[in-house]
Amino acid sequence: MFSNDIEAYKKLSDIFRTVFQHLGENILIADPYFIGLIKLTETNEYKLSRCQLSLINAITHFSLESKANNFTILGCNSRANSISDGIEDDNTSKAERRFENYNKFFNNYISQNELKNYFPSITFKNSKKSFHNRYLFSVTNDDGIEKLDKCIIFTNSFGNIEELDIVPCTDEEQINLITSRFLSLSNNSTTEAELK
Secondary structure, three states, X not given: OOOOHHHHHHHHHHHHHHHHHHHOOEEEEEOOOOOOOOEEXXXXXXXXXXXXXXXXXXXXXXXXHHOOOEEEEEEOHHHHOOOOOXXXXXXXXXXXXXXXXXXXXXXXXXXXXXXXXXXXXEEEEEOOOOOOOEEEEEEEEEOOEEEEEEEEEEOOOOOOOOOOOEEEOOOHHHHHHHHHHHHHHHHOOEEEEEEO
């Protein structure tokens, strides 16, 4: 039990960082909602949920400690677009606004915190096929061929974690099925945004 929400979200950030350390320097996050909505307020400030802040804090500290190379975030626009962003605009789609906000937020965050030489590249990819479950994978390279290796099951999305179970996948057959499916989804996806 935590004395307040801030302590709980600090602990959540530490848990994310521990998972990243287990997975290694190249990580694929598969979440149909990417990392959730990052909203721009009327005063041009970015509004993030506390779980999003925990995730970004974990990525930052993990990168500073271990020189993480790359995070790929595989989502699904058809699923993510089902969440209202509260904006009615005929000129831009929800997906365009989402990735524009991701780009602006991360570029500002990296610049303001002088993290350019430390922050990993982050690639947002849209799966052409819908998926439901959330996973984190280590990404390895075997003679020029990308492979997904270790697999962690998350039971909720990063944008709105009210409760969460984190389950390492240990059954080899299950790992092979999951990694094969998500490697195929990743390889057949489109890149929506890249932060380097």
